[in-house]
Amino acid sequence: MGSVVETVTELVLPIAKKMSLELVDVEFVKEGKSFYLRVYLDKEGGITINECAEVSDELGEELDALDPDPIPQAYYLEVSSPGAERPLKNESDYEKAVGDYIHVSLYQKLDGRKMYEGTLKSLTKETLDLEVNLKGRFKTFTIPRDAIAKARLAIKF
Structure with missing residues (x-):
């Protein structure tokens, strides 16, 4: 049998599909002395607590x-x-996020920084263009996709 994440993904996908939900992510992590199996689901308009309980x-x-x-x-x-x-995990997540404010963490520094927040302006299979506000001036950074450790939607303050 595969990893816990693979096994749970195989089990939860048909449940999510039956309920017209999208499986966003599955993680199995240890925090302190406890283990957590987390399943993240979504749908257009958001998921309800009753749907979470049913799954x-x-x-x-x-x-x-x-x-x-x-x-x-x-x-x-x-x-x-x-x-x-x-989190932005797959291609469709990135495509849906074009025009949105996102946070990107990199494996290594690019232009002296490992983290960027800005508006995702465009993307290709190899890069994404992120418009960042630097003290009132907007600059677009082209970030190689293979340099991205994690990306997620962000709340703009």
């Missing part, structure tokens, strides 16, 4: 029925919306 119930039953147990240690299952600062 949690169905997914929990499916996980409990697996033998051998893919997660032998105790963990907390959390099913939620990705929130206002939704």
Whole structure:
């Protein structure tokens, strides 16, 4: 059997599809002494707490029925919306974010910085153009996509 994330993704995809929800991300992480299995779902107009509860119930039953147990240690299952600062994981996430304010973290410095926040103006398979406000002056940075460690929507203050 594959990793916990792969196993849970395979289990939750049909549940999400049946409910017309989009699977945004699955993560299995240790924080302090506890393990967390987090499933992020969304849909046009946002996901409700009842939908989260329904997915949690169905997914929990499916996980409990697996033998051998893919997660032998105790963990907390959390099913939620990705929130206002939704991660950009795949091509369609980036395409939907054109025109939006985003946060980008890089593996290495580019023009002296490892983090950028600005408006995603355009993208290609290799790069994205981000318009950044630098003390009242706008500058567009072209960032290689393979240099991006993480990207997410951001709230502009």
